[in-house]
Amino acid sequence: MLRSFLFFFLLPSLAFNQTTLMPQVGSERFELHQLYSMSNGDSIRIDQFKWYMSTAQGEIHLVDASEPTSYSFPFSSNAIHLGLDSTANTAGRFDGAYDPLLGMYWSWNTGYIHLKLVGCLVQKGHQFPFEYHIGGYKAPFETFVPIKIPAGTNKILLHLERLFVALPITRTPNIMLPGATAQQIFHAFSTVFE
Amino acid sequence: MKTWGFLFIACLGLISLMVLPEDGLFYRPEHWPAPQYAFEKNPLTIDGFSLGRTLFYDPILSTDSTVSCASCHFQYTAFAHVDHPTSHGVASRIGKRNAPGLMNLAWYPNFHWDGGVIDLNGQAINPMTHPDEMGSSLEEILYKLNRDSWYRSQFKKVFGVERIKTSQLLNALAQFTVSLVSANSKYDSVIRKESIFTEQEKKGYKLFQRHCNQCHTEPLFTNFKFEANGIGPHPQLLDSGRALITGKAADAYLFRVPTLRNVEHSFPYMHDGRMGKLKEVIKHYASQSSWVKPISKAFTNPIMLQTDEEQKDLLSFLKTLTDKSFLFNPAYRFRNKN
Numbered sequence: 001m002l003r004s005f006l007f008f009f010l011l012p013s014l015a016f017n018q019t020t021l022m023p024q025v026g027s028e029r030f031e032l033h034q035l036y037s038m039s040n041g042d043s044i045r046i047d048q049f050k051w052y053m054s055t056a057q058g059e060i061h062l063v064d065a066s067e068p069t070s071y072s073f074p075f076s077s078n079a080i081h082l083g084l085d086s087t088a089n090t091a092g093r094f095d096g097a098y099d100p101l102l103g104m105y106w107s108w109n110t111g112y113i114h115l116k117l118v119g120c121l122v123q124k125g126h127q128f129p130f131e132y133h134i135g136g137y138k139a140p141f142e143t144f145v146p147i148k149i150p151a152g153t154n155k156i157l158l159h160l161e162r163l164f165v166a167l168p169i170t171r172t173p174n175i176m177l178p179g180a181t182a183q184q185i186f187h188a189f190s191t192v193f194e
Numbered sequence: 195m196k197t198w199g200f201l202f203i204a205c206l207g208l209i210s211l212m213v214l215p216e217d218g219l220f221y222r223p224e225h226w227p228a229p230q231y232a233f234e235k236n237p238l239t240i241d242g243f244s245l246g247r248t249l250f251y252d253p254i255l256s257t258d259s260t261v262s263c264a265s266c267h268f269q270y271t272a273f274a275h276v277d278h279p280t281s282h283g284v285a286s287r288i289g290k291r292n293a294p295g296l297m298n299l300a301w302y303p304n305f306h307w308d309g310g311v312i313d314l315n316g317q318a319i320n321p322m323t324h325p326d327e328m329g330s331s332l333e334e335i336l337y338k339l340n341r342d343s344w345y346r347s348q349f350k351k352v353f354g355v356e357r358i359k360t361s362q363l364l365n366a367l368a369q370f371t372v373s374l375v376s377a378n379s380k381y382d383s384v385i386r387k388e389s390i391f392t393e394q395e396k397k398g399y400k401l402f403q404r405h406c407n408q409c410h411t412e413p414l415f416t417n418f419k420f421e422a423n424g425i426g427p428h429p430q431l432l433d434s435g436r437a438l439i440t441g442k443a444a445d446a447y448l449f450r451v452p453t454l455r456n457v458e459h460s461f462p463y464m465h466d467g468r469m470g471k472l473k474e475v476i477k478h479y480a481s482q483s484s485w486v487k488p489i490s491k492a493f494t495n496p497i498m499l500q501t502d503e504e505q506k507d508l509l510s511f512l513k514t515l516t517d518k519s520f521l522f523n524p525a526y527r528f529r530n531k532n
Contacts, residue, residue: 092235092312092315092316094315094364095361098361100316100332101332101333105319107316107320107323108310108311108320109310109439110304110312110313
């Protein structure tokens with residue numbers, strides 16, 4: 001009796017706190033491969049967009065814009081981080097969301113890409129392709145930032161334009177290593193969550 | 195009845211003691227430090243070890259099924275690539291670094307000449323997917339393995355899975371590679387007081403302790419650190435070594451201190467395999483005036499191997515690090531699938 005009580009009432013409220021991300025550009029819903037005009041006059045198209053989110057309880061989740069079901073995930077806590085901590089990076093696990101098959105594992109310099117963002121900027125008629133593999137778990141270039149989630153809601157809006165206008169695409173179109181610029185991009189990403 | 199039962203169990207115990215060293219599974223030699231490998235995450239079994247061995251020798255892991263791990267890691271040369279300064283992979287593409295010998299990997303805190311890989315399981319992804327090595331991808335390898343009924347049944351037996359995934363592939367390979375323990379050279383038997391050095395070896399050991407042991411530290415014969423030993427950057431390969439991993443200028447041209455176990459057989463030497471003979475290596479360390487910068491602090495005390503005699507003595511000691519029971523251990527050899 002007690003067990004069924006626990007199962008039906010306590011367990012869902014404890015564990016299955018569904019978080020749903022709602023990415024958008026301006027007032028439009030975000031989609032891959034669409035060209036978006038931004039307020040600064042440039043346009044941007046994103047072709048790959050994947051990132052890790054995690055909790056202090058050791059849960060990790062890979063969001064992949066090419067699989068919109070990945071926008072919803074069950075985290076047991078509202079204290080969510082963008083990126084992975086050093087424990088997750090060095091766990092030596094290769095299953096589930098840790099699987100290098102997911103294209104987020106740096107095999108030659110152990111660690112995970114925390115944010116993969118690939119696309120093309122259009123500025124004054126010129127195209128600027130870019131490829132960002134952003135990660136790092138060693139000081140001073142960690143990419144691991146807590147995000148604020150409004151109390152009483154599991155739905156999180158992502159104002160992606162804040163990230164897109166902050167990308168240093170014309171100056172640094174490719175990043176494949178941890179570093180200061182990678183960290184700045186990652187911090188810009190953390191400001192899109194609301 | 196009880197006595198018989200006890201005797202039976204005691205006999206079983208004795209038999210297992212006699213059999214164990216031959217099954218090839220990992221063991222920790224006496225007086226060695228605790229290994230780094232997380233065995234609790236990948237408990238070794240004989241079946242897992244055999245599966246890893248089959249994978250190690252199977253070219254199925256390369257994109258055109260021509261190259262296996264063993265193509266560049268021969269057992270008889272301590273799993274190094276004999277006579278190849280740097281190795282060739284699929285389509286005869288040449289890599290940038292010398293294929294290191296594989297032994298005592300359980301004690302390494304990190305892997306590769308630059309130490310970029312911190313996990314033995316994850317290490318295998320590099321050669322399998324590098325375009326100059328096996329040129330494949332995890333998708334391709336898992337597809338091929340899952341199509342193969344023998345591999346499916348073996349992975350099911352070892353890991354209880356219907357479909358082979360990345361983690362089981364890496365665990366299986368590591369069960370074999372982590373078990374490659376070399377600790378039975380003449381040097382080891384002298385340490386165990388089962389044998390004695392010749393006069394020349396004894397002199398060589400003294401020279402070794404004075405001049406080499408700081409980096410090539412016993413009993414693993416490496417301190418696992420990264421140093422610049424005065425050979426200078428390779429003019430074509432432009433490989434900056436450890437700095438590629440740390441991003442620190444001070445780490446430019448530093449490479450791993452390799453183990454000296456089985457060094458007699460694991461030629462050529464240095465991270466780019468530029469020296470073919472052990473004599474050449476010793477001569478290099480003895481010829482301080484011809485060293486090229488950068489040079490690590492470890493080399494600030496002059497290396498005193500002035501006479502040919504001393505160099506010969508050191509060489510004779512280094513040969514006592516050859517472990518024939520490792521190089522010819524039947525448990526590490528290729529076997530047909532069964």
